Amino acid sequence: xxxxxxxxxxxxxxxxGSFSIRWYGLLFALGFVLSHRVLSYIFRKxxxxxxxxxxxxxxxxxxxxxxxxxxxxxxxxxxxxxxNPLEIIIPPYAGLASHGAAIGIFVAxxxxxxxxxxxxxxxxxxxxxxxxALTGCCIRLGNLMNSEIVGKAxxxxxxxxxxxxxEFSQVPRHPAQLYEAIYCLLLFGFLFWMWSRKKAxxxxxxxxxxxxxxxxxxxxxxxxxxxxxxxxxxxxxxxFGLNMGQILSIPAVLVGIILLVxxxxxxxxxxxxx
Numbered sequence: 678x679x680x681x682x683x684x685x686x687x688x689x690x691x692x693x694g695s696f697s698i699r700w701y702g703l704l705f706a707l708g709f710v711l712s713h714r715v716l717s718y719i720f721r722k723x724x725x726x727x728x729x730x731x732x733x734x735x736x737x738x739x740x741x742x743x744x745x746x747x748x749x750x751x752x753x754x755x756x757x758x759x760x761n762p763l764e765i766i767i768p769p770y771a772g773l774a775s776h777g778a779a780i781g782i783f784v785a786x787x788x789x790x791x792x793x794x795x796x797x798x799x800x801x802x803x804x805x806x807x808x809x810a811l812t813g814c815c816i817r818l819g820n821l822m823n824s825e826i827v828g829k830a831x832x833x834x835x836x837x838x839x840x841x842x843x844e845f846s847q848v849p850r851h852p853a854q855l856y857e858a859i860y861c862l863l864l865f866g867f868l869f870w871m872w873s874r875k876k877a878x879x880x881x882x883x884x885x886x887x888x889x890x891x892x893x894x895x896x897x898x899x900x901x902x903x904x905x906x907x908x909x910x911x912x913x914x915x916x917f918g919l920n921m922g923q924i925l926s927i928p929a930v931l932v933g934i935i936l937l938v939x940x941x942x943x944x945x946x947x948x949x950x951x
Contacts, residue, residue, distance in 0.1 A: 748777010889933025
């Protein structure tokens, strides 16, 4: 019987001098490539210009990186943001917060939708969350290859021993990154199926609402299995019983509920689309 899984892949694919290609960067980029293909398919099926997908991809890459970096510093390391704000945009990007990425994406999609009269803000949110879930899966697989964002110690047979993470390499741990990758992939499949059933008849905002509620509820629960990312989170848990990821997930779920309410209220007042 297997008592644990030894996880020791090298985070680097290859290196030349100080330059290296890492699995994390490759999987991060793969997420956007796959998302571009899926989004092109969605736009083609709904009669929207596929050329718009290129513009959207640029918006999404910039919003994801800047939002995630800014979110990391504001939520997890505000002192460093004050000392060296340029670190937000200067590689390597060591520290990305998914809640910050979500905020950045919502802002970017609002700016994009203002330029497109045939693509409302809620309409574009509903299409983008489908591929955001897919990209999230790829990014979490990148975290797994980096042996970072590890889970708490476990005796379960699928516990991972993260050999490349010296701080947490002594005992088997929950592969929290893999859990997130799996439920992001399942969420992608669910949202894509929901869209494929109705397409233009989908109440605008409903897919975005479902995405926020499902993803951040699962994220809230998943945090119970993770080691804290920053030392100050121990104080948060002592005070509130929750870490930073869980605290930030609560308003994200509330945003999802608001989107669902708006979507179905609009469905009752607007004529059906053909």
